[in-house]
Amino acid sequence: MVPGSRGARRGAARDPQVDRARHGGLAANVVAFARMLRGRGLSIGPPEAADALRALSAVDLTDRLETYLALRAVLASGPEAQRIFDAAFWEFWGDMQQAVGAPPHGDGGAQALDGRGALDRVMIEWQEDGDAGVDGDRVPAYSPVEALTHKDFSTLSADELEEITTIVTAIARRVATRVSRRTRHARRGRLVDLRRTIRHSLRRGGEMLDILRRERKLQKTRVVLLCDVSGSMDLYSRFLIQFIFALQHAVARVETFVFSTGLSRITGSLARADLRAALEDVARQVPDWSGGTKIGRSLRRFLTDHARQALDGRTVVVIISDGWDTGEPDVLESAMAELHRRAARVIWLNPLLASPGYEPICQGMRAALPYVDVFAPAHNLDSLRRLERHLARRP
Amino acid sequence: MHSEINRIQELLANQGYVADRTIATSVYLSITLRKPLLIEGAAGVGKTEVAKVMARALDADLIRLQCYEGLDATTALYEWNYQKQLLHIRLSEGGERSLAEREAEIFSEGFLLKRPLLDAITRSQPPVLLVDEIDRADEEFEAFLLEVLSDFQVSIPEIGTIAATAIPNVVLTSNRTRELGDALRRRCLYLWIDYPTFEKELEIVRRRVPEINGRLAEQISAFMQLIRRLRLDKAPGVAETLDWSAALMALHRDHLDRAAVEETLGVLFKHHDDAAVVRAQWLDQLLDGVAVLEQEGRPWSQEAVVRAAERLAIRK
Numbered sequence: 001m002v003p004g005s006r007g008a009r010r011g012a013a014r015d016p017q018v019d020r021a022r023h024g025g026l027a028a029n030v031v032a033f034a035r036m037l038r039g040r041g042l043s044i045g046p047p048e049a050a051d052a053l054r055a056l057s058a059v060d061l062t063d064r065l066e067t068y069l070a071l072r073a074v075l076a077s078g079p080e081a082q083r084i085f086d087a088a089f090w091e092f093w094g095d096m097q098q099a100v101g102a103p104p105h106g107d108g109g110a111q112a113l114d115g116r117g118a119l120d121r122v123m124i125e126w127q128e129d130g131d132a133g134v135d136g137d138r139v140p141a142y143s144p145v146e147a148l149t150h151k152d153f154s155t156l157s158a159d160e161l162e163e164i165t166t167i168v169t170a171i172a173r174r175v176a177t178r179v180s181r182r183t184r185h186a187r188r189g190r191l192v193d194l195r196r197t198i199r200h201s202l203r204r205g206g207e208m209l210d211i212l213r214r215e216r217k218l219q220k221t222r223v224v225l226l227c228d229v230s231g232s233m234d235l236y237s238r239f240l241i242q243f244i245f246a247l248q249h250a251v252a253r254v255e256t257f258v259f260s261t262g263l264s265r266i267t268g269s270l271a272r273a274d275l276r277a278a279l280e281d282v283a284r285q286v287p288d289w290s291g292g293t294k295i296g297r298s299l300r301r302f303l304t305d306h307a308r309q310a311l312d313g314r315t316v317v318v319i320i321s322d323g324w325d326t327g328e329p330d331v332l333e334s335a336m337a338e339l340h341r342r343a344a345r346v347i348w349l350n351p352l353l354a355s356p357g358y359e360p361i362c363q364g365m366r367a368a369l370p371y372v373d374v375f376a377p378a379h380n381l382d383s384l385r386r387l388e389r390h391l392a393r394r395p
Numbered sequence: 396m397h398s399e400i401n402r403i404q405e406l407l408a409n410q411g412y413v414a415d416r417t418i419a420t421s422v423y424l425s426i427t428l429r430k431p432l433l434i435e436g437a438a439g440v441g442k443t444e445v446a447k448v449m450a451r452a453l454d455a456d457l458i459r460l461q462c463y464e465g466l467d468a469t470t471a472l473y474e475w476n477y478q479k480q481l482l483h484i485r486l487s488e489g490g491e492r493s494l495a496e497r498e499a500e501i502f503s504e505g506f507l508l509k510r511p512l513l514d515a516i517t518r519s520q521p522p523v524l525l526v527d528e529i530d531r532a533d534e535e536f537e538a539f540l541l542e543v544l545s546d547f548q549v550s551i552p553e554i555g556t557i558a559a560t561a562i563p564n565v566v567l568t569s570n571r572t573r574e575l576g577d578a579l580r581r582r583c584l585y586l587w588i589d590y591p592t593f594e595k596e597l598e599i600v601r602r603r604v605p606e607i608n609g610r611l612a613e614q615i616s617a618f619m620q621l622i623r624r625l626r627l628d629k630a631p632g633v634a635e636t637l638d639w640s641a642a643l644m645a646l647h648r649d650h651l652d653r654a655a656v657e658e659t660l661g662v663l664f665k666h667h668d669d670a671a672v673v674r675a676q677w678l679d680q681l682l683d684g685v686a687v688l689e690q691e692g693r694p695w696s697q698e699a700v701v702r703a704a705e706r707l708a709i710r711k
């Protein structure tokens with residue numbers, strides 16, 4: 001758990017902050033360290049830095065391990081954050097031997113600080129660099145690479161579009177709503193609202209003439225759509241884009257990603273009402289349209305970069321792919337296991353499933369199947385209709 | 396080392412947490428900085444025990460709120476005592492009092508049932524509040540909890556605002572079945588508890604099952620280290636190690652062999668599939684691993700266990 005002592009330190013490019021702060025007091029060092037962590041993606045602001053300063057004033061600063069543990073408890077709020085913290089700690093405080101190794105006298109570091117005092121000190125230090133946002137959260141941004149291949153989506157007929165939209169909307173309702181454990185007032189609910197019934201009865205001298213009721217709420221589920229757009233899916237791409245688009249409009253909270261060798265988030269470009277423009281946008285944005293597929297790696301990317309925002313226990317994950325994975329089956333399997341664990345349901349739509357002679361025998365598909373709740377064909381309108389009916393039978 | 400951290404470490408040691416400074420420092424800071432402590436880690440590594448140790452360190456009561464999906468304010472915070480209200484209405488029938496007076500009467504504190512959260516903030520001595528498996532509650536509850544934990548007051552429409560008489564020390568545990576919100580994480584100190592090393596697990600077994608013989612304790616601890624290297628749905632935790640030790644003792648086994656393990660495999664695994672996989676594919680290698688260690692001679696160590704595992708290709 002504790003990284004090897006000085007050997008773990010990296011001699012590479014040092015932060016300019018480090019040099020500036022190393023001669024300052026403990027507060028300046030803590031703030032510089034907090035800013036360094038923030039620069040590496042941890043969400044740390046002045047309140048956390050203030051807590052770090054308070055923590056240091058509560059432990060034995062001559063004890064290196066204790067100092068390390070105290071700072072980590074306050075500043076790293078998850079396993080991933082702890083890894084980042086570990087690397088940064090030795091890099092920063094390794095150089096800071098003087099500031100921590102010898103107990104600092106006279107700079108106020110060793111005396112106990114209350115919350116207010118610590119925050120004041122931190123704010124003084126923090127503002128020197130004129131930092132605008134207090135929130136360090138960074139939204140992963142997609143940087144457009146020059147387009148390699150453009151697909152023409154103009155050949156889908158208007159009728160087809162219409163029909164796809166209708167069915168996908170119905171499917172979305174099936175997968176994206178369920179009965180909540182929470183309740184609300186309702187005239188004809190199945191549950192009795194005792195609290196309101198009793199209160200109401202007081203008006204009639206304690207006689208319970210009316211029973212007031214509650215019912216369970218319908219809960220809107222989130223949907224994450226992960227769509228394979230690699231070469232092996234080429235034939236179906238247009239149809240799939242249509243599926244994506246319709247789903248995006250049918251469900252309020254849907255995040256859409258496309259992948260082949262890499263992963264791109266395209267939720268933004270699909271939020272527009274103009275269908276054609278949206279489709280062209282997708283074609284322009286995805287650099288590796290119709291390349292090879294690394295499903296496992298792409299799913300892993302999704303899990304590390306986006307799952308925190310996009311995925312929770314009531315999210316339905318819909319994967320559209322033929323399962324031809326050119327990557328390691330191991331990677332795919334572990335990613336699928338994690339998806340399955342963290343999402344409410346995993347639905348895999350396979351455009352090849354209905355073709356005669358297709359068995360899900362490719363290694364990737366075989367690795368993924370144990371973690372899939374619904375595995376269904378999606379090669380034409382008819383298969384979608386059947387899927388809709390299939391989902392209707394489920395509770 | 397800080398003397399208070401030292402004391403907490405001793406308390407931890409009595410619970411089987413051997414020389415764990417990470418945990419002791421986190422508990423100490425949580426108490427000193429008055430920040431909730433969020434503990435994550437696989438099931439069965441003893442997250443809940445930490446709250447118990449904290450309560451002992453502070454000589455405080457432990458109030459536990461077990462989370463589940465759909466947990467809401469009436470189960471977590473307060474509920475009206477309807478039976479009592481009804482009785483009271485009946486008993487006061489025919490009185491002279493007005494509707495408003497009677498209403499005020501039955502919606503007063505005497506008719507309130509305190510659930511863990513309200514209970515925790517209205518004690519005269521600050522207790523330790525354990526919010527167990529917060530990841531099983533839904534996001535609405537997380538937001539609600541955050542509100543209670545930052546304001547330490549509760550507003551009840553019929554009564555008004557109840558402010559905390561004592562701020563509890565809060566411990567939250569999560570098995571990571573879903574990611575917790577950033578807001579909650581940022582409010583807490585964070586502690587990750589991993590599976591113990593061979594040495595630590597052996598120490599735990601010896602402390603918690605004192606009547607066990609030395610050889611069996613070592614074999615069990617090594618076996619557990621090996622088993623956790625496999626790809627399983629749910630790897631057995633420390634709780635399972637202790638259950639297994641107790642089971643083997645009850646069957647009067649003094650060493651591990653095929654028969655003993657097969658007989659007791661059910662204690663180790665919560666999933667039938669895991670038990671089946673281990674029995675069919677891995678049991679020989681696992682027992683071989685223990686045999687290799689026996690040949691190498693004592694004392695055994697984490698490194699020796701890892702070497703044996705590598706030699707026999709016991710891995711995912």
